[in-house]
Amino acid sequence: MRFTVTVLLALAPLAALAQTVPAPVPASEVFTREEIGHALAAPTPQAGRTMPSAANAPEDDGQWTMPSKNYASTRFSALTELTPRTVKGLQPLFSFSLGVNKGQEAAPIVADNTMFIVTAYPNYVYALDLTRPGAPLKWKFAPKPLPASQGVACCDVVNRGGSVSNGKYIFNTLDGQTIALDVRTGKPVWRTQLGNINTGESITMAPLVAQGRVYVGNSGGELGVRGWIAALEESSGKLLWKAYNTGPDKEVLIGPAFKPAYATDRGTDLGVKSWPPQAWKIGGGNVWGWITYDAELDAIYHGTGNPGPWNAEQRPGDNKWTAGIFARDPASGAARWYYQFSPHDEHDYDGINEQILLDMPFAGTMHKVLIHFDRNGYIYIIERGTGKVLSADPFGPVNSSKGVDIATGELIRNPAKQTRLGQVVSDICPTASGSKDWNPSSFSPQTGLVYIPHENICMDWMNMQVNYIAGTPYVGANVHMKPGPGGHRGELTAWDPVRRGPVWVDKENFPIWSGTVVTAGDLVFYGTMDGWFKAVNARTGELLWKAKVDSGIVSQPISYRGPDGHQYIAVLSGVGGWSGAVVSGPVDPRDGSAALGMVNAMSDLPKYTTAGGTLYVFTLPH
Amino acid sequence: MLALGGCNKGPAADLPASQIGSQAVIDSALIPGLTRSAVSSDPRVAQYYDNADAVNTGKRLFGQYNCSGCHSNGGGGMGPSLMDDEWIYGGRLEQIHQTLVEGRPNGMPAWGGKVPDQQLWQLSAYVRSMSLPATLAAQNGATPSQTPAPVPREADDHAGWSPPPGTTNDYTTLTTGP
Structure with a gap:
């Protein structure tokens, strides 16, 4: 044993060193909003009030039947019992252990006085009876996904929720199934196998249910999985159509109806030609985030994930149709338009974040737009009918690009931050997980603001040659993340989409990995990775209330009306996900490159929280 | 012995x-x-102890076979950390080799028959080296396991679950608050 003793003494300072969060990137390293934000026209707020349409956001019935609350995805609750004055009395009413200590990213769903929750792997589903004291279990369903599916989940074994529709709770499993359960009994009505773990496929997203169809997409952008979106018949689970996001037009479902707004997206089989030979077959473009249905224009919108591998030098070309957004015909899947946020993405900027559907004044008239908050750091306002970008403004530190050319729609790359083989490129902002990741924003028609939960993290990146081996990671980058300017790693930004700027910003020590919900009482609720659940004033950002829970929060809070007519707030705790893997993994904080480089910026999280998984429900005493 | x-x-x-x-x-x-x-x-294991070439070759293979995609440079991610002293299926060289050959039910692929057996032994030696005090001491910056020490025969003088004190770096036993 003699070889160990002296070495151990030397290790103590090393361990301490490796656990230090790196110094933040200086503010001088990034561009300002004024330098790189662009719009087709100056703001015209007098031209009308920003609102979702009644078709996409019907009157609030007090339930919460889909993660996004409504098709417009406002995550706005019209309940008013909680206000900046009354919220101080908010108290926990009951809690419920989920029995799973991995990242809980789902939204609780409330329908017919029952609450439905799906957990991280092994994807248990619970139905709780809200009409009885303590909300006892009505049923639990264990889908028993293949344990090996944990080995193809890039960033913790998360699940982003299910939806209730026509007496069914519909959700996905990590091993690639979509399952519909009878809400009364918990018994499967149908289950459809869509993914194959042996090619690296998994499913983590929340399915969208609309007009009798269930829309599902796959995960696997870190395993060379070719991305797709599928539509199933809601009543039977039968596959109606499937569209790939790389490859020949006939498989992408690009046909005569495809009318992209920009010249760079016009041509034949660009999903083949914008790649090296055959590379599109293992090129990513997955649909692991949010799909939105537009009842006004009868369209669906969905982002596409990063191209694979991360090492962009192995895939010269624009890599269509990755890192962008599609509008498709819901019945046939036929593409209507596409816009690429990050052509030839070099920084893992998936385009899969949520879109909020609004009617908004622009250039003197009202426009039907979607607002998308991209990983690449820009808030895009896009005309829903055409795919034309009206404005693109940074909402966090950006230097990987120099703005969006508003005439051509093209992201203007910054050559200084292009990634290179065997060479560390330092201080790239935003980081791989983006200015903002999957966790959804909310919109209040009362304030006209969107409430964006996001990150302030940058990174160092080195490309490495990588081989494709089916079912294993296909990444090819050594990444080390670090805090962005200021050193705080998270922000809650209230953003005015009409005037194109922040109204207030609340800073957080850790990245905000939870969604937000905003209420008619002018409150915004969100959770932190160190285990605080908070309410702030929607007009000022002032912190009004907070409660400590058992583990960090990376889920989607909701607001609903209980059987007694009162307002309730529900949220899942359970830290994890990509940013929380250092706790839920477990992952070793001494390796900054662990969890795809996230650990370098999150090595102190184990000091603040432990793994957990609990439903909390809060209300005023009554 | x-x-x-x-x-x-x-x-x-x-x-x-x-x-x-x-x-x-x-x-x-x-x-x-x-x-x-x-x-x-397992008698095949002997030649991979005290073998600098085995750990260095193993390091190269660890990247080429995408092991690093899940286990990073030893700290883990999609797969568990390999640089601490916790071994789910045993941490002796032959136990690691067995894990590589057979795979494990919670996501570890089975590599037996896919990768030459000698390379699996070399990979095992590199994995075993990651948690050696000598390897950890050589860490420079936030990327560990870049200078893997050969695996001393005596480092595996135990059953594989609880390495004797001083034969590994015990990092996970105590966590202190902020």
């Missing part, structure tokens, strides 16, 4: 490995009725 040297030393009658008359590698620390930890032995 070993606490229970395979089939021909000690009270061999209560060892499963000898009972089944093979060179089976033991994957559990729980062996009903046994009064001490069982140590299995």
